[in-house]
Amino acid sequence: MRKSLLIGVMVLASMILIGFFLVLINKTSSIENQISYIEGSYSINVDDFRALAGDADYVFSAEVTGIEGYIYKNPVMIETVTGAKRITTPYTDYSIRVIENIKGKLQTEDDIIIQKAGGISEDGKITVIFERDVLPEIGKTYIFYAYAQEDGSLLSAGPNSCLKLANEVNNGKKKVKAADSTYKKVLDGYNHQIETDRPRSKSKYEIDE
Amino acid sequence: MKNHMKVLCTLLGGALLACSMRVHASNVAIMSWSLLDSGKHLDWDGTSEYLSYFQSGVDTWNDYKPGVIRQDSWNTIEDVAISDYYEQNSVSGYTDKAGMICFNKYNMSRYSSAEKQHTCTHELGHALGLAHNQFGDIMYAELTYHTVLSENDKASYDASYNR
Numbered sequence: 080m081r082k083s084l085l086i087g088v089m090v091l092a093s094m095i096l097i098g099f100f101l102v103l104i105n106k107t108s109s110i111e112n113q114i115s116y117i118e119g120s121y122s123i124n125v126d127d128f129r130a131l132a133g134d135a136d137y138v139f140s141a142e143v144t145g146i147e148g149y150i151y152k153n154p155v156m157i158e159t160v161t162g163a164k165r166i167t168t169p170y171t172d173y174s175i176r177v178i179e180n181i182k183g184k185l186q187t188e189d190d191i192i193i194q195k196a197g198g199i200s201e202d203g204k205i206t207v208i209f210e211r212d213v214l215p216e217i218g219k220t221y222i223f224y225a226y227a228q229e230d231g232s233l234l235s236a237g238p239n240s241c242l243k244l245a246n247e248v249n250n251g252k253k254k255v256k257a258a259d260s261t262y263k264k265v266l267d268g269y270n271h272q273i274e275t276d277r278p279r280s281k282s283k284y285e286i287d288e
Numbered sequence: 289m290k291n292h293m294k295v296l297c298t299l300l301g302g303a304l305l306a307c308s309m310r311v312h313a314s315n316v317a318i319m320s321w322s323l324l325d326s327g328k329h330l331d332w333d334g335t336s337e338y339l340s341y342f343q344s345g346v347d348t349w350n351d352y353k354p355g356v357i358r359q360d361s362w363n364t365i366e367d368v369a370i371s372d373y374y375e376q377n378s379v380s381g382y383t384d385k386a387g388m389i390c391f392n393k394y395n396m397s398r399y400s401s402a403e404k405q406h407t408c409t410h411e412l413g414h415a416l417g418l419a420h421n422q423f424g425d426i427m428y429a430e431l432t433y434h435t436v437l438s439e440n441d442k443a444s445y446d447a448s449y450n451r
Binding site for chain 2: 118122227279
C-alpha cells in the first residue's frame with residue numbers, strides 16, 4: 080500500500096515537472112518569435128518599385144554570407160513605473176557578396192558590409208523591424224535597395240528595402256532565378272525608375288567605371 | 289401608371305441613398321498597439337528641431353479629442369519620447385511601440401512647413417494606434433502636405449481610442 084502510494088506521488092511529481100518544462104519551452108520560443116514592427120512615414124511611395132529604384136543609390140542582388148554584429152542607435156531615456164529605461168533602435172551589420180548590380184556598380188569579388196535597420200532589441204527579448212521589411216538570413220539571396228551614407232557605408236532601411244529571391248546554382252556559381260517574379264518587378268521598376276532629386280553620397284565599395 | 293412611378297422613385301431614392309452611404313463610409317485602419325496609457329492619455333517628452341511642427345500635430349489631434357496628448361509633467365508617466373537622427377534613406381520619421389518617435393533630419397530639413405507638420409502629425413497618429421490609410425489622409429504613408437484630419441483619420445482614431 081505504502082509502495083503504491085510512493086509510486087503514485089512520484090508519477091504525479093514527474094508529470095508536474097514535465098508540464099513545467101513544456102510551459103517554459105513554449106514561453107521561450109514565443110519570445111524568440113516575437114517581432115515588433117516599426118511604423119513610419121516616407122519621402123517616396125515605398126510600394127512602387129519605380130520609386131524604390133529611383134530613390135536608392137544602389138540596387139543589387141546579393142547573397143548574405145554572415146552577420147557582423149548589432150548596433151543600437153537613436154537612444155532615448157523614458158520614464159517607467161519602475162524607473163528610467165533606455166530605448167534604442169537595433170541595426171544589423173551583414174556581410175554580403177553582390178551577385179548582380181542593377182543600379183550603380185559595387186564590387187562583386189569580395190564581401191562587403193551593409194547595415195540593415197532592424198535586428199534583435201538591446202534587451203534581447205524581441206526582433207524589431209520596419210513594417211513590410213525582412214531581416215536577411217545567411218545563405219539566402221535578396222534584392223537590396225541601398226543608400227550610401229556620408230562615411231561611405233551602405234544602409235538599407237524601410238519597407239521593401241530588402242526582398243527575398245529564389246536562386247539557382249549555375250556552373251557552380253549562385254545566380255538569381257531569372258523567372259523570379261520579384262526580380263522581374265525590380266528590373267522593371269529600375270527600367271522605369273522615378274529619380275529623386277536629393278543630396279547623395281558615394282559608397283566606399285563602388286567600382287569606378 | 290402611378291404605382292409604377294412610385295416604385296421607380298423608391299428604387300431611385302434607394303440607389304441614391306446607397307451611393308451617398310458608400311461615399312461617406314470611412315475606412316478604419318488601426319494597429320494592434322498604441323502608446324496611449326491606461327488613462328487614455330499620450331504623455332510625451334523629449335526634444336526635436338521640429339518641436340513647433342510637432343506641437344501643431346498635437347493641436348490637430350487634440351482639436352478632435354481634447355486633452356488626450358499632453359506634455360509629460362512631474363505627476364505623469366511618460367508614454368513616448370521624441371528625438372531626431374540623421375540617415376540618408378527614404379524614412380521621414382518612425383514610431384516604435386517601445387515608446388519613441390524619431391524624425392530623420394536628412395529628409396525633414398528638406399521639407400516644406402506643411403510637409404514637416406504632416407510628418408509630425410502622422411507619427412503622432414501611429415502613437416495613437418492608427419495604421420496607414422488612403423491618399424488624402426494624415427495616415428497616408430507617403431509624404432504629402434495634408435495637415436487636416438480626414439474622415440478616415442477621425443474614424444480610425446475613434447476606433448483606436450475606444451478599444
